[in-house]
Amino acid sequence: MAANEADVVVAGGGMGGLTAACSAQEAGARTMLLEKAPRIGGSAAASGGTIWCATDLEDWLSVQPGGDPALGRALIASFFEGIPWLRRQGVDLEERSVDTPYRFRRVIYACQPDAATAMSALADRFTAIGGTIITGTGLRDLLLDDRGTISGVRALGPAGFTTVTAPAVILATGGFQGSPELRARYLGRWADQMVLRANTYSTGDGFQAALRAGAATAGPFSRFYGHMVPAPPAKVGLHNFAAVKPDFSEYAVFVNLHGERFDDEFLGDEVTVHAAAQQDQALVFLVYDEAIRAAYTAPRSDGRDARADRLQHIRAAGGEILEAPALPALAHDMATRWGVARDRLLATLGQYNAAARAGDGAALPIPKSGGLLPIDTPPFYALRCLPGITFTYGGARVNEQAQVLDTSGRPIPGLYAAGADVGGIYTRGYTGGLVLGLAFGRIAGHAAASV
Numbered sequence: 001m002a003a004n005e006a007d008v009v010v011a012g013g014g015m016g017g018l019t020a021a022c023s024a025q026e027a028g029a030r031t032m033l034l035e036k037a038p039r040i041g042g043s044a045a046a047s048g049g050t051i052w053c054a055t056d057l058e059d060w061l062s063v064q065p066g067g068d069p070a071l072g073r074a075l076i077a078s079f080f081e082g083i084p085w086l087r088r089q090g091v092d093l094e095e096r097s098v099d100t101p102y103r104f105r106r107v108i109y110a111c112q113p114d115a116a117t118a119m120s121a122l123a124d125r126f127t128a129i130g131g132t133i134i135t136g137t138g139l140r141d142l143l144l145d146d147r148g149t150i151s152g153v154r155a156l157g158p159a160g161f162t163t164v165t166a167p168a169v170i171l172a173t174g175g176f177q178g179s180p181e182l183r184a185r186y187l188g189r190w191a192d193q194m195v196l197r198a199n200t201y202s203t204g205d206g207f208q209a210a211l212r213a214g215a216a217t218a219g220p221f222s223r224f225y226g227h228m229v230p231a232p233p234a235k236v237g238l239h240n241f242a243a244v245k246p247d248f249s250e251y252a253v254f255v256n257l258h259g260e261r262f263d264d265e266f267l268g269d270e271v272t273v274h275a276a277a278q279q280d281q282a283l284v285f286l287v288y289d290e291a292i293r294a295a296y297t298a299p300r301s302d303g304r305d306a307r308a309d310r311l312q313h314i315r316a317a318g319g320e321i322l323e324a325p326a327l328p329a330l331a332h333d334m335a336t337r338w339g340v341a342r343d344r345l346l347a348t349l350g351q352y353n354a355a356a357r358a359g360d361g362a363a364l365p366i367p368k369s370g371g372l373l374p375i376d377t378p379p380f381y382a383l384r385c386l387p388g389i390t391f392t393y394g395g396a397r398v399n400e401q402a403q404v405l406d407t408s409g410r411p412i413p414g415l416y417a418a419g420a421d422v423g424g425i426y427t428r429g430y431t432g433g434l435v436l437g438l439a440f441g442r443i444a445g446h447a448a449a450s451v
């Protein structure tokens with residue numbers, strides 16, 4: 001293949017891009033993968049490597065209210081077909097029983113020995129069947145002919161700008177969470193304050209190139225996949241995101257700087273992060289007591305509890321946890337150290353405890369759907385948090401063939417998306433990240449190869 005010409009160009013070498021590239025090359029297209037970072041893998045290589053999804057549409061829609069059933073069906077079907085396909089590419093997958101509770105039945109496949117090895121296996125397979133990988137070279141723009149059909153890409157590499165002609169392009173650059181400016185523009189005023197818990201290269205290049213080519217957007221833009229993280233001075237990064245996740249928060253109380261609750265904590269911190277990003281300075285505080293600490297954060301003797309040692313990890317990372325013998329003393333410390341409105345906080349906690357004792361979460365101004373425990377066993381604790389973002393839910397609008405649609409709903413000929421560059425799949429909850437790359441990468445790769 002000439003260095004500046006291909007049948008399919010894939011932008012991005014993470015889960016979506018590598019899957020799409022292998023699928024397109026396997027289907028007979030001369031495929032070139034451009035990766036902006038010095039090496040392939042993206043967030044996928046740093047991930048936990050558990051590939052999972054809901055097993056049926058009804059379950060999926062229960063966490064994605066108002067989701068597009070056609071996209072949900074395509075996601076689930078391509079996930080199930082994708083597992084044996086991944087194994088055929090040389091990825092070692094272990095089917096896991098699900099011993100951590102979730103909101104519906106899940107099937108989980110864990111990359112063996114880890115996700116980085118799985119991404120290397122995909123890259124090796126792609127080059128073994130004739131594909132080309134160019135690292136250190138990022139998509140800058142899409143090229144279109146006079147009829148608005150894709151004709152190639154413009155990319156920036158170590159030697160400057162280069163043009164690759166191709167009738168089909170697959171965007172798999174991993175979303176726009178790496179750009180504080182785009183986060184603030186699309187996710188809300190304080191979203192630039194969020195902590196990035198993903199690779200640093202996914203700064204919205206695919207999404208912005210699609211918009212310039214006339215793509216429609218698909219939200220929700222106020223939602224994203226993320227988790228709470230301890231706020232600075234805590235040092236968090238790819239090495240410890242999972243360990244410092246305060247995933248006992250369903251049983252505790254989140255308040256903002258004004259001392260007010262802002263969401264139903266029982267939905268899980270992967271959902272409360274959305275509302276947290278809208279709070280003043282995006283700063284939020286998790287308040288809990290000794291009973292919650294002992295029941296939900298202490299290591300279990302059999303070592304099987306995923307939440308084990310959370311607080312130890314948070315402290316080791318430099319996270320700030322206040323401890324006090326009584327709630328008024330805790331509120332005083334939170335006010336003087338962190339600027340939380342003390343009187344309002346005490347009123348919020350008083351109201352919360354009354355609802356907990358009455359077992360009536362619906363009576364709260366912001367109802368709580370479960371996990372309602374009175375905060376009344378000393379000592380009392382507070383953890384200062386920021387929302388962390390892993391990938392954005394908003395992006396380019398696609399149909400179930402992974403074709404990017406323009407603002408009148410017509411496919412932009414030759415343009416496809418996979419992974420987090422796809423918008424409009426998830427509406428609220430989280431039903432897997434790698435699966436978005438696997439499922440839509442396979443669909444996009446096959447479709448692009450036939451252009």
Ligand SMILES: Cc1cc2nc3c(=O)[nH]c(=O)nc-3n(C[C@H](O)[C@H](O)[C@H](O)COP(=O)(O)OP(=O)(O)OC[C@H]3O[C@@H](n4cnc5c(N)ncnc54)[C@H](O)[C@@H]3O)c2cc1C
Binds near residue numbers: 012017036049198202
């Ligand atoms: C710590 C952590 C743990 C996780 N654990 C899990 C898990 O266990 N299970 C799960 O399902 N999900 C998990 N995820 C989420 C999962 O990793 C992502 O959802 C998934 O990797 C998204 O795939 P993607 O291809 O869209 O993006 P990525 O895998 O991030 O790949 C995007 C690639 O595009 C490249 N790129 C960016 N801009 C350009 C450009 N202009 N041109 C060319 N290339 C570009 C980036 O460098 C990157 O390599 C985890 C994420 C993190 C950070």
